[in-house]
Amino acid sequence: xxxxxxxxxxxxxxxxxxxxxxxxxxxxxxxxxxxxxxxxxxxxxxxxxxxxxxxxxxxxxxxxxxxxxxxxxxxxxxxxxxxxxxxxxxxxxxxxxxxxxxxxxxxxxxxxxxxxxxxxxxxxxxxxxxxxxxxxxxxxxxxxxxxxxxxxxxxxxxxxxxxxxxxxxxxxxxxxxxxxxxxxxxxxxxxxxxxxxxxxxxxxxxxxxxxx
Numbered sequence: 001x002x003x004x005x006x007x008x009x010x011x012x013x014x015x016x017x018x019x020x021x022x023x024x025x026x027x028x029x030x031x032x033x034x035x036x037x038x039x040x041x042x043x044x045x046x047x048x049x050x051x052x053x054x055x056x057x058x059x060x061x062x063x064x065x066x067x068x069x070x071x072x073x074x075x076x077x078x079x080x081x082x083x084x085x086x087x088x089x090x091x092x093x094x095x096x097x098x099x100x101x102x103x104x105x106x107x108x109x110x111x112x113x114x115x116x117x118x119x120x121x122x123x124x125x126x127x128x129x130x131x132x133x134x135x136x137x138x139x140x141x142x143x144x145x146x147x148x149x150x151x152x153x154x155x156x157x158x159x160x161x162x163x164x165x166x167x168x169x170x171x172x173x174x175x176x177x178x179x180x181x182x183x184x185x186x187x188x189x190x191x192x193x194x195x196x197x198x199x200x201x202x203x204x205x206x207x208x209x210x211x212x
Contacts, residue, residue, distance in 0.1 A: 012202070012203065015202055015203055022041075057085045057088060060081060064081040064082050087108075090108075091109070091113070094108070152171050152172045155168040156169055
């Protein structure tokens with residue numbers, strides 16, 4: 001039994017059970033299958049997600065502390081990572097004990113977390129602007145197509161676009177609804193084919209994540 005638990009047979013068996021329940025619930029239905037599907041996708045998904053968050057937070061804190069001891073530089077970054085994890089743990093404990101409507105939880109959320117998120121999002125805008133500048137340089141034919149489509153979509157969404165020419169609305173909508181949608185569907189189809197192939201490899205025990 002111990003060899004089975006340490007091997008890859010048990011994870012594959014669990015994967016097969018979950019896949020069969022999900023597929024059977026989708027194609028056949030039934031109250032029993034729907035109840036099992038709800039238990040897997042709602043209850044167990046929440047439990048596993050919370051466990052993964054706790055384990056990931058502890059692993060991140062341990063790694064940050066180890067690197068901060070070894071490295072002489074970047075200690076500020078490591079300290080900020082540790083502080084973020086500690087703050088998240090404190091907020092989680094306060095939320096579970098006192099409730100999310102308590103004054104302490106609301107103060108931490110409104111005056112620490114929310115301003116921090118706004119600062120991060122503001123900094124991301126500058127990175128996006130520099131990335132757009134590098135991507136929209138018309139140094140080849142592909143960049144020219146990207147530049148033209150980006151300008152059309154920008155003029156469609158910008159209020160000044162309709163003031164300059166009313167046709168920007170129609171052309172920008174055509175780029176989003178036809179060109180962009182077809183490309184997005186092609187990418188999604190490719191991603192789903194890759195996901196199905198990965199699922200087959202996992203169910204047949206050929207994926208390396210199972211300990212091979």
